[in-house]
């Protein structure tokens with residue numbers, strides 16, 4: 249397991265860091281990768297032939313996959329906007345941030361509050377390269393990048409970049425969007441999220457989306473097998489299993505629902521059916 253915080257960066261204005269691209273020695277472009285498959289399926293431009301082959305195969309298994317992935321991004325957008333505007337959160341710790349796709353989390357939060365601070369964490373070197381290059385925050389705010397594995401929560405919390413960017417005395421929104429389906433039972437996803445949340449002060453929030461096969465079991469099962477065949481085994485969760493992440497927290501309305509049903513704002517023009525969405529979403533508040 250790549251358990252260490254191996255690479256990091258921070259910017260208070262223009263982006264910095266190495267050029268993105270296949271020349272980065274730690275980027276394995278010959279094997280499909282979850283972040284790049286997502287990017288391909290939702291129409292981004294940062295992917296390689298292996299990612300496109302995987303994405304095409306998955307869409308053949310479940311043609312609703314692009315609708316599902318866009319609905320997840322839209323949920324992230326609405327949840328983070330709620331946290332910045334209504335809950336007044338000014339610090340964000342985003343785990344499994346993914347390839348930059350506008351609007352990104354810091355754009356949403358810093359539009360609401362220019363002084364918002366965001367730490368992006370991902371274990372994929374390409375994600376970090378692109379993030380540093382493309383995601384420059386406001387001059388008043390702060391945007392930092394940490395290459396680390398979610399399975400090492402203590403390493404994330406101890407990383408100097410995180411300690412520099414975030415004030416430990418102020419509430420933090422921990423955002424864990426579309427990633428825990430890559431954590432298997434032996435990884436103890438609930439325990440990992442708990443260990444990330446526990447040190448955060450009262451008033452902090454948890455926002456998550458959690459993969460499920462509850463609504464299209466056959467199709468989503470086929471997609472999960474396609475990921476597993478490419479070295480990315482998945483653990484999909486029932487609603488009751490999704491609820492375990494929120495034990496002891498106060499769920500904000502409407503609780504744990506499919507992502508497209510979490511405070512829809514009518515912005516999308518797409519018709520979304522429940523059977524097209526394989527993700528629960530929720531936001532909760534810590535006392």
Ligand SMILES: C[S@@+](CC[C@H](N)C(=O)[O-])C[C@H]1O[C@@H](n2cnc3c(N)ncnc32)[C@H](O)[C@@H]1O
Nearest residue numbers: 283344345346370371372397398399425426427
């Ligand atoms: C499906 S993407 C989700 C990206 C973004 N949160 C979103 O919802 O659009 C999952 C991301 O989690 C990252 N990831 C997967 N396993 C990880 C781990 N163990 N630690 C840190 N990041 C991980 C991947 O590199 C990828 O960028």
